[in-house]
Each structure stands twice: as structure tokens, then as C-alpha cells.
Amino acid sequence: MNNSLFIEQHDDGIAFYINGDLQFDTTDEAIYHEYLVIPAISLAIQRFPHTDLRVLICGGGDGLAARDVLRFEQVKKIDLVDYNPEVLELANTVFKPYNLGSLEQEKVTVYTQEAFEFVSKLNADYYHVVICDFTYPNSSEETTIYSQEWFKKINLVISHSGIIATNAVSPYKNNHAFWCLYQTLLSADLLVKPLQIDIPSFRDHGYGNWGFFLGSSSVVLREEIENIYLPNNLNAINHQQLLSAFIFDEGIAGSRDQVTIHSLENEKLFYYLLNYSDKQKQISLNSGEYLDFLDINEQVNAQIGDDNSLNLESVAKFWLENIYAAPNAEKTLPDIHQYLPVRHRYHNSKMTTAWLSHLQELLSEIDVKQLLNSLLSRAQELPPHIANELKNLADKISSNQPLGKLNPKMAEFIALLSVTLLMANLVAPDSVFAKGSYSGSSNSSGDSTDDLKGFGFVLTYLGGYWLYSIIKRLRNGN
Known part of the structure; x- marks a missing residue:
């Protein structure tokens, strides 16, 4: 798999691109990585007190997610799997001032491998947290790690009540794709909560607001989020901002039951990413009605389609x-x-x-x-x-x-x-x-x-x- 890597130097740091797509800008990457990592690890600490936590990071070869996992002393083992040796090399050189040398820490073991293959060989109920930090998919093959089959494998390797955190796509820019992932996670017997945040560098590149999912085999409760522990010296997240991230405008959330599940047999996610319907283009960001996903617990309300629209x-x-x-x-x-x-x-x-x-x-x-x-x-x-x-x-x-x-x-x-x-x-x-x-x-x-x-x-x-x-x-x- 050939990728074009590009690093842009600017006055405030660097920006990193893969195949022309921005991966992070050091001016605001903390927003992305803290929302991806901090809630998941903090919830695991609540659910597994006095336990040495084991964490799996899939993707994240730049070492930035691992940096934030290492903030927590309760985490004793981090396995990171990324297929791209060039990105892993950059993590230990160019990116080192920003990830604080995270991939060289004793707690961290790095595997250069495809994540799907790696996870398929793991024992059940092993990790307390799995963090999926993948690049935006630009081919049907790259959506394998967003499929129902993938999330079912993740659910198997997580301990009961363990936490999965995954990045997604823009709920506004790629509305049906975002809710396709939501339904796909639900179909894998995971109870998930969507989040959305604004990342200035992503917005400036036309990517829209950005989405994440926080899930588990047991319900993520409002009380858990309200009482969540946040480490010192965070750059982008506090309790009020975190609670607000679970609130969606009804104009965005209203289409969550109008999608089908993404599977290896029917690659619906890639279809949604490529094909924007007129209805999606007319989504309103200010409908005046809002939905707080911390107050609702939904079951899967979608199916795998009969026909593959890309076939x-x-x-x-x-x-x-x-x-x-x-x-x-x-x-x-x-x-x-x-x-x-x-x-x-x-x-x-x-x-x-x-x-x-x-x-x-x-x-x-x-x-x-x-x-x-x-x-x-x-x-x-x-x-x-x-x-x-x-x-x-x-x-x-x-x-x-x-x-x-x-x-x-x-x-x-x-x-x-x-x-x-x-x-x-x-x-x-x-x-x-x-x-x-x-x-x-x-x-x-x-x-x-x-x-x-x-x-x-x-x-x-x-x-x-x-x-x-x-x-x-x-x-x-x-």
C-alpha cells in the first residue's frame, strides 16, 4: 500500500498529510487526541478500579494518542499496531517533540502490521480499552476497519464493560456516513454514544466538524461522564465541553435511522462517503431542536442492504x-x-x-x-x-x-x-x-x-x- 507523506513546516509547528489529507496540525491536534483518548481511559479507570489497565491502539502510528494514554498511571501496558513503518519512523524522529517520545516508552509495544489481521489473532477479554485512530478511508479496502466484522472482533477482545473509542467522519459534512458507523457499531452489540467537536485545522480544510464514538458492551451513563476524572494540564477538554460534545442538532441527528450497516459484503460506508444526496446537502445546523445522546440508549435500527450500490x-x-x-x-x-x-x-x-x-x-x-x-x-x-x-x-x-x-x-x-x-x-x-x-x-x-x-x-x-x-x-x- 503506497502512501504519499508530506510534512508542512509553519511558524507554530508542523502539519502532517497522507495522500493530501491532513492528519494533524500541531496547533490544535490536542483537541482531536484528547477527545479520542481521555474519556475512554477515564471511564475504564472508573469501571476497573485498582486494576492495571491494558490498552490497544489501532492506527495512531504518529504516537500522539499513545502520548495521552500515558498520562494515566493506571495504564500499565499499551500495544500499538500500525501498518505503516514510515509513519512509525516519523513518530520516533520528526514527531518526537510533539508525542514526547511515547513510542519509546517501556509500557509501549509497537507492531507493524495490518490491524484487522492483528486483532483477529488476539485472545478474548484481554484489553480494557481499545482506541481506533485510523486515517480517513479513501478506498473500499480501507473501510474494512470500519465494518461490522471489525467491530465485532473488537468487542471480543475487550473485557466486559471495557471501552472502545473510535474516530469517525464529520457528522455534518458526511452525515449518512457518520450515522452508518453509528448503526454499524450498534449492530456489533456495542452501546455507543456519538460525539462531535470543532477542530479549526480540519474546518479550514473543508472537513467540517469532526465526530467520534464512545462505546461499550454496557451503557455509558451520564453519571459516569459527569464524574469523569480529567488529568491535569489538558489543552482542549474540560467537563462542560465534554458534556456538550454529546449534544447534536436534530438536523444532523435526524437521519441516523435512514442508513444501512457497513459490512465486508456491502461496503456502504464508502458509498456514503462518495455519494452525497440532496437531502444530506440540505441539513440544517440550527434547527432549534437538540438531542443529548447521554439521555438516550438506542438499539440498532438498521440492516445490511440487499444490494451493494458500488457493485x-x-x-x-x-x-x-x-x-x-x-x-x-x-x-x-x-x-x-x-x-x-x-x-x-x-x-x-x-x-x-x-x-x-x-x-x-x-x-x-x-x-x-x-x-x-x-x-x-x-x-x-x-x-x-x-x-x-x-x-x-x-x-x-x-x-x-x-x-x-x-x-x-x-x-x-x-x-x-x-x-x-x-x-x-x-x-x-x-x-x-x-x-x-x-x-x-x-x-x-x-x-x-x-x-x-x-x-x-x-x-x-x-x-x-x-x-x-x-x-x-x-x-x-x-
Whole structure:
């Protein structure tokens, strides 16, 4: 896993970036790390008095979370697991003045490993506190450590009534993603309380307010938070500020039951991070109504979705199901953006909207006659029934017969063909429509264009056959 690390020097310290995303700025990193660490350790001290506490930090390779864990004398053992040796090296060099050499302390054992693999091998009921200090996920693979399966593993390795603290995303900027994590934690048999705070450097980078979750197998009580012990010399947290962090505007909290759970089978978190609905964009920060999560104890109120919205087959099934529903003129189709989702970090919903607005233009670029002739030239490679349908379709199109006069099977095939090309266009537009590419050289040959045409044909051929198999299963009720 390759990452780009960048350290910015400024008058008040440094700012650290991974792949262009701010990880911390020393001017205010204490806000983030104290809210992540201090409540969790303090609660554990209340719940396990006169006990040598064992703490696991997942991520946190910069050593800043470990620094704050070390404030508590009751903590006797800290295991820290981070997959990135470069960050761990920085922790012991550049970051050392800020983490106070935390990773070199005798209590701390560092493991250079993937956290999911590490936790999978741990004994049950071992740690009193687990702190998850991960980077913002920028791929579906990186959401593994935010999944239901992950939190179930964490719940297993924590002692009964032990504490889990995890960073999240912005409740305002990524509202559905935040509450997706909330429901995912609840689904792992954890009773959780959400928190939100303002971190100036995060806000200045457009990340919005920031969220955390504090959870346990037993309820976190208001009395525990009100009587929590706070060490001396904290920079960013006091009792009143901590109590206020659990209070959410109803405009933000109101969507917490409108999401689905994130799992390894259905990576919903990454979908929510990439796709912002209009409803999310209209969230009000000042509805005038507030919800204090210290006063409520909720159970999971969400499920794992039936379809993975980032999976191309799910998109195709949606299209096909609505093709069958098309004769019902009164039927209103769902929001098409939900089923043409942003699937890459460098895309956005505006790009998809713009693409949809040119749908007719895109379709017009498909030379159906030429495509059919290409397919028919390979008819011997096709299943006989598909070859016959192609021949019939070619005859209809050659006679310029309107689509309305085609039998339903032919109309269906046209739809399948169009969907295949349009879906593939989102992945490899130049390849699908054989537009070629400019190599920047005046003497470039046409080989690259021919290759692209060939690749586009393969996408179309395989996609068409694949979609046909889907529709066959739908007919059979599978």
C-alpha cells in the first residue's frame, strides 16, 4: 500500500498529510487526541478500579494518542499496531517533540502490521480499552476497519464493560456516513454514544466538524461522564465541553435511522462517503431542536442492504427490474443517481449528473449497426439463442423499423446493450466508444486506438452476455 507523506513546516509547528489529507496540525491536534483518548481511559479507570489497565491502539502510528494514554498511571501496558513503518519512523524522529517520545516508552509495544489481521489473532477479554485512530478511508479496502466484522472482533477482545473509542467522519459534512458507523457499531452489540467537536485545522480544510464514538458492551451513563476524572494540564477538554460534545442538532441527528450497516459484503460506508444526496446537502445546523445522546440508549435500527450500490451487477439488476416495470406508465422510477453512484474518489456526484444530462448524446455515439455486425462476425462464438436474437435485431434495424415495433425481447436487448456500454463508459470511456487518446507525439500510430477498440468490444461483448445472464435469472425468480 503506497502512501504519499508530506510534512508542512509553519511558524507554530508542523502539519502532517497522507495522500493530501491532513492528519494533524500541531496547533490544535490536542483537541482531536484528547477527545479520542481521555474519556475512554477515564471511564475504564472508573469501571476497573485498582486494576492495571491494558490498552490497544489501532492506527495512531504518529504516537500522539499513545502520548495521552500515558498520562494515566493506571495504564500499565499499551500495544500499538500500525501498518505503516514510515509513519512509525516519523513518530520516533520528526514527531518526537510533539508525542514526547511515547513510542519509546517501556509500557509501549509497537507492531507493524495490518490491524484487522492483528486483532483477529488476539485472545478474548484481554484489553480494557481499545482506541481506533485510523486515517480517513479513501478506498473500499480501507473501510474494512470500519465494518461490522471489525467491530465485532473488537468487542471480543475487550473485557466486559471495557471501552472502545473510535474516530469517525464529520457528522455534518458526511452525515449518512457518520450515522452508518453509528448503526454499524450498534449492530456489533456495542452501546455507543456519538460525539462531535470543532477542530479549526480540519474546518479550514473543508472537513467540517469532526465526530467520534464512545462505546461499550454496557451503557455509558451520564453519571459516569459527569464524574469523569480529567488529568491535569489538558489543552482542549474540560467537563462542560465534554458534556456538550454529546449534544447534536436534530438536523444532523435526524437521519441516523435512514442508513444501512457497513459490512465486508456491502461496503456502504464508502458509498456514503462518495455519494452525497440532496437531502444530506440540505441539513440544517440550527434547527432549534437538540438531542443529548447521554439521555438516550438506542438499539440498532438498521440492516445490511440487499444490494451493494458500488457493485456493477446491482446497478444492472436495478435497470433490468425497471425495464420490466416500464409498461406501467404510472410507476415512478427511484432516484437514478442512487444506482449510478460515484465509484471513485476522483469522481463526484456533479460529474455523474453532468454525464446523465448527456445520456442521449452518449447513446447516439453508439453505432448499433456496426456493433451488431461486429458481434455477428463472431456469431459462432455466441450461444445459439443469442446469435439468433442478434440476427433478428440486425434485420429490424436494417429496415429502419421504429423501436416501438420491435418485440419486447428486442427492446430488452437494446436496453441491455445500452446499459452495458453506458456502465462501461463510467469505467473506461475512451475504450468503450473507441475514441482513442492523444499521446502527445505527432508521429504516433493508430495502434493505441485499435487496442482501445478491441478492449471496448471485449467490454461490450462480455457485459452484454453478463447482463443477459442476469435477466435470465430474474425471469426464473432467482
